[in-house]
Amino acid sequence: MHLESNRIVDLQLVQSNEVGSRIHMEKEGLKRCLNVLESNCLPVEYIVTDRRPQIQKFLSDRNITQFYDVWHFEKDLSVKLKKLSQSKDCGVLKNWLRSIKNHVYWTAVSSTSGPEKVAKWTSLVNHVQNVHVHKDPIFPKCEHPVKVSRDESKYVKPGSIAFNKLEKVLVNKTVVGDVEKLSHHNQTASLEAFHRLIQRFVPKNGVLPFMEMLCRLYLVVMHFNENANREVVYKVVILEDFKGECITKPVKTEPTHNYVDDLMRLVFDEVLEDPTPFVEELKSIPIPGERSSQQERPSNREEVPHNVSSQVMLGSQTTNLLVQQTPGVSGIQPWFIILNAPS
Known part of the structure; x- marks a missing residue:
């Protein structure tokens, strides 16, 4: 998807048996899309994705700038x-959950570089302690007006168990590295709508052949690009979870x-004519083989053993169960159960 124009420019359908397993399908689809763009002399300035390590390594090997979608990062955090x-x-x-969520988005959209994002993000650790002056020269103090709080209990006490655990979540090496790569350009909300x-x-809930699946996906692209x-109009919605806000x-x-x-015009005016x-x-479209065709189906003799015996309780007596396979009609092998009553 071209995020600035909000249009799907290419679509690739990958079947799991083409790449060995499901975990490689997304990478293969991205690889094919990039090859199509490069073959049409369309350079890629940057890509906004989620934070899957497999995609990170692939884009790094191809020297393509990658940014992370803010919504995916905020959701996991x-x-x-x-x-x-x-x-x-x-x-x-609990009093800070929504504020931290808002801070994630503000950090991304108000910054233009990775170090600036990190400086604004790490300032949150001071902010929850009611400290609004920071050591980082890129972001030396909070931008909001400083007010004297009437309720000091809402702030997290320095050195407390809550603060130590919160600090480990907010400013660990992985999170800080991800914050540095948050997208300040565009997000993948439109792509989620396409999905x-x-x-x-x-x-x-249905299984479709490869070609039918591909045709349906092309219809999705046409419908999405047109609409x-x-x-957009705006309407007021009352949030029940936030006390009528x-x-x-x-x-x-x-x-x-x-x-x-x-x-319809294409079909009747061009396709039917020639x-x-x-x-x-x-x-010319390569169609992979059916996934079920690569699985060997075991015979009836392999699926069920020839004789399976067990014991069941009939009232106060124990009865032996013997399951046997007997020759049937037209090659069909029916199964029946013989009850051996005790003597």
């Missing part, structure tokens, strides 16, 4: 902080389906 706030001696952290749209065209930049929520206008008319070039283009 909020889960850890919420769990921490529920532990003993850390109840004071949700896929579920409408390609439901997960990506619809007009209200927020404005963006709502897009109804989608259009003009791409359907274009497809289908040869379209058939040749279709045949």
Whole structure:
């Protein structure tokens, strides 16, 4: 997806048996997309993704600048902080969960470089202690006006168990390194919307052939690109979890389906007139083999042992169960159970 124009520029469908396992599918899809862009002389300035190590190494090897999506980072961090706030001696952290969440987004969007993001992020450790002057010259003090707090209990006490645990979560080496690479350009919210749209065209409760899956995904791309930049209106929503607090929520206008008319026009005006070039283009698409075809199906003799015996209780008596396989009709091997009553 080209984030500035909010358009899908390329789509690749990867089947797990092409790359050995599911964990390599995302990397292979990204590799194919980058190859398509490079073959069309479209240089990549930077890529915004989540923080998967496999993708990090791949982009690093190709010398492509990578930024992390803020929402994915904030989501993972909020889960850890919420769990921490529920532990003993850390109840004071519940008052800071939403503020820390907001600080993540503010750190990313208000900064233009990695060191600036780190300086603003690490200042949070001082802020929760009611300290608003910092040692880092890049961000020497908080930008908000300093006010005398009437309730000192809302701040985290220095040296307390809650502070030590919070500090380990907020400023450990991994988190600080991720904060430095948070995207201050664009985010992947539109891409997440595209993924949700896929579920409408390609439901997960069914198994589709490769070509049908690919055609459905192309329809998703056409629908998304046509409606990506619809007009947005805002409505007021009341948050029940925050004691009636209200927020404005963006709502897009109804989608259009003009791409359907274009497809119908293409079929009747061009495909039916001369289908040869379209058939040749279709045949040029490599179709991987079915995943089930690579699995060896065991025979009935391998699936079930010839004789399986056990004991069951019938009332107060023990009865032997003997399961036997007997010849059947037309090569079918039925199974039946013989009850051997005790003498």
